[in-house]
Amino acid sequence: MTSIDVQSLTKEYGTRRAVDDLTFTVRPGRVTGFLGPNGAGKSTTMRLVLGLDRPTSGTATVGGRSYTALQEPLRHVGALLDAHAAHGSRTARDHLRVLAASNRLPARRIDEVLEETGIASVARRRVKTYSLGMRQRLGIASALLGDPEVVMLDEPSNGLDPEGIIWIRELLRRLAAEGRTVLVSSHLMNETASFADHLVVLGRGRLLADTPMREFIDARVRPRVRVRTPDATALKAALARHGHDAVEHDDGYWTVHHARVDDVGRIVSGAGVPVLELAADEGTLEQAYLDLTATETEFTAQPQEA
């Protein structure tokens, strides 16, 4: 099994520290979401892992070896960094042919990844005629060509239509279920929440979190419960006896703050309160992420003066 290991990694561009003493491990068998505000250092870290840039200090390895030491690297690591990397005057098929030949990959993989990424029917068209979403699919096809154990994708949902977004979600889940190591950066929190098991979060080049997604959310967003009842008086009284306060909304629901659905369920059923609906109002990844990164965002819009 192959992990990505980042150890005390630092990258400076002139006086600017893009990556600052970063240490984390991306493990196989799960999807790790790679998050952080603009300029936090996600792409730089991925480039360092791929040997496209040299670290100022520290190391980034795949399965214990640096990427540049890997023979036929596409068999080990598949990456999508830039959807515009493919040459525009080539067809998708030719682009994949060149990659397959230079990594001694079997030609049958070309058809397999074209099918898998849904671009088989346009594979003979020149890449410059492709939409952004089609280029993303070609970038993912290139990443999967060598059937690699490690897959690293920078903003793969970018430009994909709703059907494409569902496809990429299922693809990422499947790659992880097959035991691969999957690192995916994204600015789309709902998306990330739908496919990630684990999160690595950066802010200004530093590590802010390296934690299972559920723990990341639960540590930052207090749980709430939504209840609907025809007997508000009984509901309020029952909750008050257990130290809970309920707030009513215009749509007829009540919210119980800082409470778990199991506890509220037990309280209301114990008190015989009639309940029409009872639901956990779980914290979202977006809420937790914004809470963590509020002070780590380099670029924020300033309120305009009237």
Ligand SMILES: Nc1ncnc2c1ncn2[C@@H]1O[C@H](COP(=O)(O)OP(=O)(O)OP(=O)(O)O)[C@@H](O)[C@H]1O
């Ligand atoms: N080649 C380079 N030369 C100079 N500065 C660079 C270079 N590449 C990145 N940087 C700087 O390093 C910092 C980190 O950039 P990086 O692209 O890694 O962030 P990111 O987290 O991927 O951001 P985004 O979410 O906007 O893609 C930024 O301040 C960026 O301007």
